Amino acid sequence: xxxxxxxxxxxxxxxxxxxxxxxxxxxxxxxxxxxxxxxxxxxxxxxxxxxxxxxxxxxxxxxxxxxxxxxxxxxxxxxxxxxxxxxxxxxxxxxxxxxxxxxxxxxxxxxxxxxxxxxxxxxxxxxxxxxxxxxxxxxxxxxxxxxxxxxxxxxxxxxxxxxxxxxxxxxxxxxxxxxxxxxxxxxxxxxxxxxxxxxxxxxxxxxxxxxxxxxxxxxxxxxxxxxxxxxxxxxxxxxxxxxxxxxxxxxxxxxxxxxxxxxxxxxxxxxxxx
Amino acid sequence: xxxxxxxxxxxxxxxxxxxxxxxxxxxxxxxxxxxxxxxxxxxxxxxxxxxxxxxxxxxxxxxxxxxxxxxxxxxxxxxxxxxxxxxxxxxxxxxxxxxxxxxxxxxxxxxxxxxxxxxxxxxxxxxxxxxxxxxxxxxxxxxxxxxxxxxxxxxxxxxxxxxxxxxxxxxxxxxxxxxxxxxxxxxxxxxxxxxxxxxxxxxxxxxxxxxxxxxxxxxxxxxxxxxxxxxxxxxxxxxxxxxxxxxxxxxxxxxxxxxxxxxxxxxxxxxxxx
Numbered sequence: 001x002x003x004x005x006x007x008x009x010x011x012x013x014x015x016x017x018x019x020x021x022x023x024x025x026x027x028x029x030x031x032x033x034x035x036x037x038x039x040x041x042x043x044x045x046x047x048x049x050x051x052x053x054x055x056x057x058x059x060x061x062x063x064x065x066x067x068x069x070x071x072x073x074x075x076x077x078x079x080x081x082x083x084x085x086x087x088x089x090x091x092x093x094x095x096x097x098x099x100x101x102x103x104x105x106x107x108x109x110x111x112x113x114x115x116x117x118x119x120x121x122x123x124x125x126x127x128x129x130x131x132x133x134x135x136x137x138x139x140x141x142x143x144x145x146x147x148x149x150x151x152x153x154x155x156x157x158x159x160x161x162x163x164x165x166x167x168x169x170x171x172x173x174x175x176x177x178x179x180x181x182x183x184x185x186x187x188x189x190x191x192x193x194x195x196x197x198x199x200x201x202x203x204x205x206x207x208x209x210x211x212x213x214x215x216x217x218x219x220x221x222x223x224x225x226x227x228x229x230x231x232x233x234x235x236x237x238x239x240x241x242x243x244x245x246x247x248x249x250x251x252x253x254x255x256x257x258x259x260x261x262x263x264x265x266x267x268x269x270x271x272x273x274x
Numbered sequence: 275x276x277x278x279x280x281x282x283x284x285x286x287x288x289x290x291x292x293x294x295x296x297x298x299x300x301x302x303x304x305x306x307x308x309x310x311x312x313x314x315x316x317x318x319x320x321x322x323x324x325x326x327x328x329x330x331x332x333x334x335x336x337x338x339x340x341x342x343x344x345x346x347x348x349x350x351x352x353x354x355x356x357x358x359x360x361x362x363x364x365x366x367x368x369x370x371x372x373x374x375x376x377x378x379x380x381x382x383x384x385x386x387x388x389x390x391x392x393x394x395x396x397x398x399x400x401x402x403x404x405x406x407x408x409x410x411x412x413x414x415x416x417x418x419x420x421x422x423x424x425x426x427x428x429x430x431x432x433x434x435x436x437x438x439x440x441x442x443x444x445x446x447x448x449x450x451x452x453x454x455x456x457x458x459x460x461x462x463x464x465x466x467x468x469x470x471x472x473x474x475x476x477x478x479x480x481x482x483x484x485x486x487x488x489x490x491x492x493x494x495x496x497x498x499x500x501x502x503x504x505x506x507x508x509x510x511x512x513x514x515x516x517x518x519x520x521x522x523x524x525x526x527x528x529x530x531x532x533x534x535x536x537x538x539x540x541x542x543x544x545x546x547x548x
Binding site for chain 2: 001003005010011012013014015016017018019020021022023024027054055083085086091092093094095097104106111129130131132133134135136137142143144145146147148149150151152153156168176177196
């Protein structure tokens with residue numbers, strides 16, 4: 001793993017960093033293909049929007065891409081994680097008057113998943129851990145991710161590649177590390193993320209590509225019953241692209257129900273620099 | 275500021291620490307008086323309980339007090355902050371099979387508050403930021419504290435020493451860094467913290483001391499109307515002990531309404547080692 005902190009190759013951060021004390025920051029996880037971070041502009045857009053919502057000074061995207069390419073160096077494939085924190089210091093929760101954000105750039109190996117997931121689909125389990133409704137943080141990829149850690153800690157069997165999490169009212173929200181789509185009546189349905197959840201970059205791309213193919217997506221409150229009654233189901237994030245689901249809660253789904261023009265376009269368009 | 279990380283005087287942590295990536299950890303903040311951390315046993319009890327709930331290996335309290343005293347050295351007064359994270363590594367949210375927790379011990383100066391707050395009371399404002407109901411984390415002092423950062427960032431005027439935060443349903447929960455009590459009908463009322471909020475060590479002590487003085491506390495759902503109709507109001511945490519409130523939302527409260535035997539006992543008992 002290669003790490004740059006504020007532009008320097010060093011694997012440590014100040015113990016006073018607010019990312020550590022409060023989870024006071026944001027992150028992005030990008031696939032690297034042919035030496036370049038995929039969907040760069042979209043990830044930057046989300047990162048800057050998150051900084052605005054939290055009042056963290058915007059990082060300079062040109063500096064980030066420069067440092068990102070430095071971390072990737074001559075590697076072709078891998079994962080680039082960008083962390084932006086509000087920096088160090090402050091009296092307790094109150095941020096210091098002059099904030100100097102911390103930039104952490106981490107390049108690591110591509111995760112080893114079976115190669116036939118796109119055709120075979122994945123098995124998914126239901127998590128007991130619930131997501132709290134936190135309107136001030138909803139949609140954002142913040143460093144406050146303990147709920148995801150607890151949900152992902154519920155199982156360790158490689159038999160299940162993902163778990164579905166609900167909010168405290170029982171609404172289905174997402175996977176622990178992915179967004180969730182249902183295939184139903186020729187269109188797509190995906191959970192509304194205004195109360196909690198992370199609005200994924202790949203999720204947004206899927207909705208756009210779907211629209212261009214005449215496959216529209218509704219964002220709405222969904223329940224486990226909606227999943228049971230769906231024709232099919234798939235998961236998405238920036239590393240996996242699309243994972244069709246073949247089984248969830250004892251119900252078998254046909255991976256081929258996910259429209260193949262959509263899958264093909266997303267797996268192509270989702271793994272390019274821009 | 276003096277910092278020990280895993281027993282060594284060094285001001286940095288590994289950039290792979292899960293405390294930084296996910297807020298995957300807990301902390302305690304203790305007053306140091308006459309060179310010793312106050313309410314040590316109670317803070318340890320809460321810390322170990324939190325570790326159990328999150329599945330983080332329990333730290334050794336004897337090692338922590340040894341390192342705490344090393345950080346305090348010859349200082350008499352100050353603030354000791356203990357952070358325990360789940361350590362470094364893991365595949366994404368899933369913690370590694372063999373977790374080695376990180377211990378961070380930080381000793382810093384005593385915060386400068388006006389000396390007459392106990393008699394004069396403090397002015398308190400209402401925050402707009404709402405706390406999400408997160409049952410899996412409720413009561414715990416985790417490193418996921420972005421809501422508190424946002425709430426505390428709403429004002430910077432020293433005129434207000436604290437802000438009151440509500441949950442998404444409008445229930446009053448706590449201050450950004452303190453617990454909240456109402457004085458009403460000869461007893462105390464404090465918010466129920468089963469959905470969100472931090473169950474303070476000083477809060478617990480206040481309820482115990484109150485009980486022994488015949489002043490009972492009910493833990494219940496409270497609204498802004500309950501505050502408006504209360505005889506008085508006070509805040510608590512391990513550093514401030516008790517702060518009577520003199521004004522909140524345009525209503526003046528008499529700081530002297532907080533029972534003085536309670537205040538005296540808490541300000542004495544709350545600032546001893548055990």
